[in-house]
Amino acid sequence: MSILTKAAESLQSLHIHYASEQRDRGIYCSETLATALSEFQSLTKFQFEFESYFDDNNVSNANKILDAAAQLPDLKRLELRNPPPSVQGARRQEFLFDTFVALRFLRIGYGSGSGCKEVFRRYQFPALVDLAIAPNFSESSNLAELIAAIASSCHPHTLASITIKPHVDIMTQNILFPHGILRPLLGFPKIEKLVVDDPKCALLDDTEIDLISSAWPALRVLSVHDAAPRLAALNKDIKVTLQGLQALLERCPRLEGLGLVLEATVDLLPEKPALPLNKRVTALELSNSPVIDPRRVARVLATMLPRLNAIHYQPMFNIGVSPMASGITGKKIFQRWTETEKMIRELRNVSVKQEATVKQEVTVKQEATVKQEATVKQEAGSQ
Incomplete structure (x- = not known):
């Protein structure tokens, strides 16, 4: 332990990986490490990996290590792989409300x-400013519970970035309906980035878009790929329409990255927007998004997003459910989004040419005015 104590004076980064075969060796699985860790007062980054938890004692020791990490005054970044679960019968007050006072970046991977x-x-x-999680979910309701837990432990005026990419049993038909899964985060006005990819949940419809666009005016990146189109037959209201997209673009002027499930099979915008709504977004990431009329959708999107140049469409064939919309196969939907992208580029080229023509006409008029003024002055001088 003297070696660890000496290293603690200057060490800033520590990585501990505990493999299953190491459970009877070393200090990794004992309380000793937790005691030693408290001496690492200069530590700014801590990576802690456990491959498996084989008994409650091992879980308890892992929790003590995290408790010790929570007391480090300068710890800015924490990366956990397979975080310890709760211990059956543990008294809640023994460990509740330990605080990572300086932690700004948290990464959690492959945990239950x-x-x-x-x-x-x-x-x-x-x-905490930046949070990224890749949990293993057996039930879709886990996502709602996780988001509620995040909201209860983070400060609403600090947290700015959330990325949740669950590993789920996508063949299970237990799909969660959108009963305000994201609503616990509406009181976090500083959120700039939200990425959630869960093919078993339906997270966004126009109502939810209306709420989050009002709550997060600083939003720069929104990427949510979910089960919405697969629920269309059960609930026609579970969809983000072009009208919902318009509201999002109007209220979040900083938006530059956008990925979602877009319902574009019906025309819900009788007239295209009079003015461009966003000049930052250059590409759309779409998944399982049905479209019927590529030409009309292209006109609306080209007006909303004048710098839009690419649509990246992913039909999500791997989820075991063939994406269908109005009898159109996933391949046909892909082709229609390709047509939409092509038409948007054509419209953009026309717009660029029109702008160039207008500029040229203005230049010609200005030059003519200058010549006319020069002629008048010359004639006045000769008199």
């Missing part, structure tokens, strides 16, 4: 849904 949720139940993150 309950293990990830436990991190936010046990700890507070008042300085």
Whole structure:
């Protein structure tokens, strides 16, 4: 331990990986490491990986290591792989409200849904800015519970970026309807980035878009790919329409990255917007998004997003459910989005040519005016 104590004076980054075969060796699985970790007062980055938890004692020791990490005053970045689950029968007050006072970046990978949720139940993150999680979910309701736990442990005026990419059993037909899954985060006005990719949930419809666009005016990146189109037969209201997209673009002027499930099979915009709504977005990321009339959709999108140059469409064939909309196969939908992209580029080229023509006409008029004024002056001088 003297070696660790000496290193603690200057060490800034520490990575601990505990493999299953190491469970009977070393200090990785004992309370000793938790005691030693408290000496690492200069630590700014800590990576902690556990491959498996084989008994409650091992889980308890892992929790003590995290408790020790929470007391490090300068820890800015924490990366957890397979965070420890709760211990059956543990007294809640023993570990509740430990606080990572300086932590700004948190990464959690390959943990169970309950293990990830436990991190936010046990700890507070008042300085957290950037959060990324890749949990393993067995039930779609885990996502709603996780988001609620995140909202309860982070500061609303600090958290700015959230990325959640669950590993789910996508063949399971237990799909969660949008009962305000994202609403616990509406009180976080500083959010600039939200990425959620869960093919078992329906997260966004026009109502939810209306709420988050009003709550997050600083939003720069929104990427949500979910089960909305597969629920269309059950609930026709579960969709983000072109009208919902218009509201989002109007209220979030900084938006520059956009990925979602867009329902474009019906015309919900009788007239295209009078003015461009966003000049930052150059590409759309779409998944399972049905479209019927590529030409009309292209005109609307080209007006909303005058710099839009690409539509990246992913039909999500791998989820075990063939994307269908009005009898149109996924391949046909892909072809129609390709047509839409081509038409948008053509419209953009026409617009660029029109702008060039207008500029040229203005230049010609200005030159003619200058010549006319020069002629008048010359004639006045000769007199």
